[in-house]
Amino acid sequence: MxxxxxxxxxxxxxxxxxxxxxxxxxxxxxxxxxxxxxxxxxxxxxxxxxxxxxxxxxxxxxxxxxxxxxLENVTPGGHKCEVLVNQYLGHCPERACVVTYSWEDDKPVRGLLLCRVHKVKTFADAFRVSVEEWETGNGPITHESGPIIGERISPAMAPVKRSDFLSQPVIWGDDWGSHVLGMKLAQDVMAAIGTGADDFVSTGDLVVFKGTGAFEVKSVDVIEIPGAGTHYRFSCNGGATYLAEHDSAVPVLYLPF
Structure with missing residues (x-):
């Protein structure tokens, strides 16, 4: 059909x-x-x-x-977020929910497509509407009409020299073919829950460290830094720690659904 x-x-x-x-x-x-x-x-x-x-x-x-x-203007399946996470991970893989825009000659001009995580801090003061609302009123979004030209090409996974790291990740950065990359707000990252003798299932998020791999979060500490606000310190396996500020985007790995 x-x-x-x-x-x-x-x-x-x-x-x-x-x-x-x-x-x-x-x-x-x-x-x-x-x-x-x-x-x-x-x-x-x-x-x-x-x-x-x-x-x-x-x-x-x-x-x-x-x-x-x-309704025909709305792109089936939607669009991906257009935020560049970093040089190791490329662009955000999450689905965009809002689009920013500005006004030129009394006409709206499209800005960036943002997912639910990156919309919190990225261009937070910009005009924005849902992706669906934008497309119904302005026509289908194409990447050629906005900041990103052409298809996104994820960076190739660079080989990781494992001997260089004292703390070994659960999943190495060049070997997560069985997982998919996603994004979470820092305050939504979960730590592993210990249940004593029944602790046979780990619920800890796998937080991605740049260029290394993903470590399992074992505990989370809330830290108030004077002048810098609330931060979260994720204590992970092997003694690795990851620090992120409130409302910031943290890359994590998921098992595919």
Whole structure:
């Protein structure tokens, strides 16, 4: 079934679906004509969030044609965050939820795509809207239209000289093929929980150290640094420690779902 095909609800023409029926993998969202309230007669444009699998109205259109076009503008699967984490990890791998923008000649100009972690501190004072809302009103986002040109190419994993490190990571930086990179806010990083004799499952996050690998967080200390605010010290396996400030983005490894 085509992801660009429209379906009309068999019980009412006030609900139309893009890409297939609600349970179809190609389903992209719906448009709904409001029957009451201040938006009565208008069409709510409700893209499907591929991660939460929920539909939310992000804008309203006066005609069914305008509503269809607005929903068709939303890119299936969304976009990746455009923040460069560092030279070892490349760009953030998380899905973007907001886009920053500015005004030029009374027209909005797209800025950066940001994930839920990087949006906290990156261009925090900039104008921003959800990615879906931007696309419904301004057309599909392409990387050629913004700060990043062309495809992202992740840096190749450089060989790690293991003998150079006293503390050995759980997963070396050139050998995490079975895991995927993600981002967490510093205050959301979890430490391993010890349960005595029943401690057979580790819940510690794997925090990525630049150029080395990922260490398991065993405990977390909250440190107040005068003039610098709240920081978190992650004590990891092998005596390694990782310090991060509140609301900062911390790279972690996950097992694939």
């Amino acid at each position: 085509s992801a660009n095909e429209w379906k009309i609800n068999p019980h009412t023409d006030s609900i139309q679906y893009l890409g297939g029926w609600l349970t179809d993998p190609t389903y992209r969202g719906c448009i709904v004509r409001e029957s009451s309230g201040r938006m009565a007669g208008k069409w709510a444009v409700c893209p499907r969030d591929p991660w939460t699998e929920e539909d939310h109205a992000v804008t309203y259109a006066g005609t069914v044609e305008e509503a269809r076009k607005a």
